[in-house]
Amino acid sequence: MAPTACFNCKEARAVIIRPKNRHKLCRACFLVVFETEVHETIIGTNLFYPGERVAIGASGGKDSTVLAAVLKTLNERYGYGLDLCLLSIDEGIRGYRDDSLETVKRNAVQYDMPLEILGYGELYGWTMDQVVAQIGKKGNCTYCGVFRRQALDRGAAKLGIKHVVTGHNADDVAETVMMNLLRADLPRLSRGTSIVTESGASDIKRSKPLKYAYEKEIVLYAHHRQLDYFSTECIYSPEAFRGSARTLIKDLEKIRPSSILDIVKSGEDMAALVPQEVNQGGRKCGSTVAAEDDVGGCGSQNGRTSGGEMAAMEKELAENESAESRETEIRLPKGQSLNVSQQKVIKKQTLGHCERCGYLSSQRICKACNLLDGLNRNRPKTAIEVSVGMEDEESSSTLMRQMERTQLTNS
Amino acid sequence: MPAKELVRPCMDCKDAEAILDTRKRQLCGNCFKRFAGHKVLMRMSKYKMKKANRKTPKLLLPLSLGVSSTVLLHMINDDIERQLAKTFVNVGFELNILVVDPSTILAPDAKYDQAYEAVTKAFPKLTFTRLPFHSVFEYVPDMKEIIQEYAGSKITDDESRSNEDRLTAFRAVISTATSKADLDSVLLTRLVVGYAKGLGCETVIWGDSDTRLAAKTLAGVAKGRGASLTWSVSDGMSPWGVAFDFPLRDLSKPELEQFKSVCDDLSEIIVPDEPISDNVLTKNLSIDELMMRYVRTQGEKYRGVMANVSRTANKLESTTASDDALCPLCGGHVGNVKGNSGVTVANQSSDNYSSKFCYGCMRSRPEATC
Amino acid sequence: MSDGTKGAAGPSIPITVEFTGGLELLFGNERKHKVSLPACMDDGNPTNIAYLLPYLVDNLMQDQRKEMFIMEGNVRPGILVLINDADWELEGEETYELQPGDNIVFVSTLHGG
Numbered sequence: 001m002a003p004t005a006c007f008n009c010k011e012a013r014a015v016i017i018r019p020k021n022r023h024k025l026c027r028a029c030f031l032v033v034f035e036t037e038v039h040e041t042i043i044g045t046n047l048f049y050p051g052e053r054v055a056i057g058a059s060g061g062k063d064s065t066v067l068a069a070v071l072k073t074l075n076e077r078y079g080y081g082l083d084l085c086l087l088s089i090d091e092g093i094r095g096y097r098d099d100s101l102e103t104v105k106r107n108a109v110q111y112d113m114p115l116e117i118l119g120y121g122e123l124y125g126w127t128m129d130q131v132v133a134q135i136g137k138k139g140n141c142t143y144c145g146v147f148r149r150q151a152l153d154r155g156a157a158k159l160g161i162k163h164v165v166t167g168h169n170a171d172d173v174a175e176t177v178m179m180n181l182l183r184a185d186l187p188r189l190s191r192g193t194s195i196v197t198e199s200g201a202s203d204i205k206r207s208k209p210l211k212y213a214y215e216k217e218i219v220l221y222a223h224h225r226q227l228d229y230f231s232t233e234c235i236y237s238p239e240a241f242r243g244s245a246r247t248l249i250k251d252l253e254k255i256r257p258s259s260i261l262d263i264v265k266s267g268e269d270m271a272a273l274v275p276q277e278v279n280q281g282g283r284k285c286g287s288t289v290a291a292e293d294d295v296g297g298c299g300s301q302n303g304r305t306s307g308g309e310m311a312a313m314e315k316e317l318a319e320n321e322s323a324e325s326r327e328t329e330i331r332l333p334k335g336q337s338l339n340v341s342q343q344k345v346i347k348k349q350t351l352g353h354c355e356r357c358g359y360l361s362s363q364r365i366c367k368a369c370n371l372l373d374g375l376n377r378n379r380p381k382t383a384i385e386v387s388v389g390m391e392d393e394e395s396s397s398t399l400m401r402q403m404e405r406t407q408l409t410n411s
Numbered sequence: 412m413p414a415k416e417l418v419r420p421c422m423d424c425k426d427a428e429a430i431l432d433t434r435k436r437q438l439c440g441n442c443f444k445r446f447a448g449h450k451v452l453m454r455m456s457k458y459k460m461k462k463a464n465r466k467t468p469k470l471l472l473p474l475s476l477g478v479s480s481t482v483l484l485h486m487i488n489d490d491i492e493r494q495l496a497k498t499f500v501n502v503g504f505e506l507n508i509l510v511v512d513p514s515t516i517l518a519p520d521a522k523y524d525q526a527y528e529a530v531t532k533a534f535p536k537l538t539f540t541r542l543p544f545h546s547v548f549e550y551v552p553d554m555k556e557i558i559q560e561y562a563g564s565k566i567t568d569d570e571s572r573s574n575e576d577r578l579t580a581f582r583a584v585i586s587t588a589t590s591k592a593d594l595d596s597v598l599l600t601r602l603v604v605g606y607a608k609g610l611g612c613e614t615v616i617w618g619d620s621d622t623r624l625a626a627k628t629l630a631g632v633a634k635g636r637g638a639s640l641t642w643s644v645s646d647g648m649s650p651w652g653v654a655f656d657f658p659l660r661d662l663s664k665p666e667l668e669q670f671k672s673v674c675d676d677l678s679e680i681i682v683p684d685e686p687i688s689d690n691v692l693t694k695n696l697s698i699d700e701l702m703m704r705y706v707r708t709q710g711e712k713y714r715g716v717m718a719n720v721s722r723t724a725n726k727l728e729s730t731t732a733s734d735d736a737l738c739p740l741c742g743g744h745v746g747n748v749k750g751n752s753g754v755t756v757a758n759q760s761s762d763n764y765s766s767k768f769c770y771g772c773m774r775s776r777p778e779a780t781c
Numbered sequence: 782m783s784d785g786t787k788g789a790a791g792p793s794i795p796i797t798v799e800f801t802g803g804l805e806l807l808f809g810n811e812r813k814h815k816v817s818l819p820a821c822m823d824d825g826n827p828t829n830i831a832y833l834l835p836y837l838v839d840n841l842m843q844d845q846r847k848e849m850f851i852m853e854g855n856v857r858p859g860i861l862v863l864i865n866d867a868d869w870e871l872e873g874e875e876t877y878e879l880q881p882g883d884n885i886v887f888v889s890t891l892h893g894g
Binding site (some may be wrong): 186263270 | 434435587589628629631632634635636637640641693694696697698701705709712713714715717718719720722723724727728729730744747748749750751752753770771774
């Protein structure tokens with residue numbers, strides 16, 4: 001095949017086909033177009049103000065590495081006047097973060113950005129190793145996931161920074177949209193696509209500037225700029241909501257590459273169609289600012305779970321149904337119109353702030369504080385664990401596995 | 412008292428052998444039919460509530476002659492028959508049935524001829540009409556111009572052309588399986604609505620199983636048509652002033668197939684689906700087919716989770732205001748739905764910006780390279 | 782590695798294969814591999830990527846989970862293929878005929894970071 005010329009400059013050899021519009025671009029034009037689109041997203045959503053201090057949630061993975069590289073480039077090119085730094089979280093598991101933290105340290109030098117590494121120990125008073133020592137290997141994923149969700153915000157608060165950016169990309173957002181349909185989560189359907197999420201831990205704002213960027217282009221951007229990033233084992237479970245959605249999205253991308261962005265577009269529109277009463281707490285439905293979503297931390301585990309949650313929900317649904325059908329049978333002779341009114345019953349979710357730490361929570365005391373209470377009182381099995389299933393889609397099986405491995409090699 | 416020795420008694424009547432498993436229960440054919448029929452009649456019961464000074468509502472049931480819509484017709488007809496046998500007849504509505512020949516067959520197909528003849532014979536009291544797909548140009552008079560503008564320079568229409576040729580020419584310039592399936596369903600909806608309006612029907616009763624609704628929801632989302640879910644898979648008002656209703660939404664496709672298996676009189680009518688072979692590579696499927704495959708395979712294990720999908724979509728609220736711009740082709744929102752400040756569309760380069768067609772239709776447009 | 786010399790009657794094509802983005806974990810944690818392939822396939826046609834894929838599974842892959850790399854007889858969705866740094870879609874995907882000195886890169890987008 002003869003080389004194809006770049007759609008943009010018409011000169012250099014095209015090396016990229018853009019998923020969203022099938023444009024063929026050369027390396028140099030691709031890098032510029034990619035950066036320009038992130039810039040347009042930033043400008044179009046008034047994401048930053050001049051002089052703002054912004055912490056980049058950095059895991060050393062592809063998404064946060066590309067985010068750091070692009071923000072540095074744009075900050076210089078367009079004179080945003082941002083004060084950027086890298087913020088990494090160390091769960092405190094001996095051996096586990098070594099490689100990724102090494103990558104982040106190199107990134108800090110490469111991008112000439114200050115780096116803060118905060119450990120669970122500093123943030124919560126407990127490292128994961130200590131948690132495991134207390135409660136054993138079973139169930140510690142819950143702690144790690146719950147802690148990770150708040151870690152970046154707490155870390156930023158410690159540094160006096162009010163804006164944390166994360167590397168969530170269009171594929172992540174599309175996955176979240178599909179996932180929220182599968183698990184019938186209207187509240188999250190209404191806020192999962194927002195570029196800015198309000199965090200609750202005081203006034204810290206979270207945002208995802210790469211929300212419209214394809215994972216494929218992020219990886220290619222990293223490749224063509226030869227960025228230094230770290231990858232873990234591929235671990236998503238097809239039996240978990242996110243894993244199932246992820247498989248679906250990768251299949252869709254093969255059929256019609258634009259569909260990832262098309263899902264994001266659908267997700268944004270659907271968010272505006274979620275009934276108001278679902279969104280309590282004064283947030284305007286579909287506005288740019290929304291409550292913090294589940295997808296987590298610095299992107300390392302990024303919502304991958306141990307699986308089994310689809311089966312758990314299926315079981316629960318089947319039980320509800322059989323209870324319901326028993327009821328229906330009883331009122332069968334008369335209750336003809338009953339079912340019609342049943343249709344639009346909607347689960348409400350009221351969001352407030354944790355009384356103890358101020359983090360956004362649907363309960364009086366947030367999950368992290370509850371878990372900490374349990375740990376501090378030397379009573380690991382708190383009742384809250386039972387209700388964890390639905391919200392904690394980011395408890396991490398890799399972490400679990402790697403921990404086991406680390407412990408094996410250490411002993 | 413039971414005199415019969417049953418190996419596996421039906422869990423409902425306990426008086427007959429259970430022949431099928433459904434939702435963790437074993438039932439005989441009759442009890443299953445009653446169970447499934449009840450789910451549908453509950454949804455249809457709203458048409459029986461007599462209101463003063465109100466004319467009997469006219470309903471249109473589009474019949475594909477496939478399993479789902481034929482079973483729906485059978486269930487509704489059963490109820491009509493039951494009502495007619497009573498002293499106080501309360502059918503509650505007037506039912507019309509429309510059969511549209513699939514887009515893929517242009518000349519009459521013996522298979523469909525036979526099925527059509529069988530169905531009209533099986534339900535002699537009901538009114539049937541059969542239309543070719545290309546009659547969309549008759550029932551939606553401005554469709555010719557819309558198509559012309561939509562396809563742009565890709566087709567040149569001339570007045571002497573027959574509707575049949577017009578449709579063939581249009582379908583020929585649509586490049587991918589996904590876009591073809593997408594536009595076929597847009598045109599089919601327009602034809603059904605156009606016919607319903609001509610007849611004075613206030614509601615279209617769609618024969619989509621819950622499985623199909625879940626697949627349509629996911630496919631709609633994946634094609635950028637999320638804003639249209641409030642009517643394309645939800646009970647409510649469509650953009651054309653005709654209401655849409657989906658009374659099969661409590662039954663899955665496998666359950667409707669079970670229903671068919673215990674209903675001998677349907678076997679002559681139903682033109683069996685040609686299921687997509689498992690050998691077809693994923694990348695060669697259309698998005699609609701991919702989603703149908705996904706929901707069906709996942710539904711074997713997670714029926715309830717798959718049912719979540721259409722149930723969630725059905726909870727979305729239409730926010731259509733009279734000044735909203737609607738797509739002349741599919742009736743969907745043009746631009747962003749109110750309150751959605753996403754920048755995707757603006758970020759999409761010129762081809763999707765400032766168009767009179769909606770985002771979803773622009774994605775399936777002939778010029779679109781994806 | 783006797784397979785590498787299969788059909789050794791004809792000339793062979795030396796190429797470089799790289800696995801990155803986490804994919805190297807399936808290939809003995811080794812990013813770069815030098816591979817020599819016969820110039821012609823069994824049917825006499827020039828050796829292409831479709832030939833290379835099962836070759837990699839049989840000869841280089843150390844992980845047993847074949848489906849982490851190959852699905853439906855092709856590269857798993859979510860793994861990018863670059864032929865001399867260009868997206869393989871520009872080069873005809875699996876029908877691309879390998880040339881001596883080619884650099885084929887497989888990059889995973891599926892791995893965490």
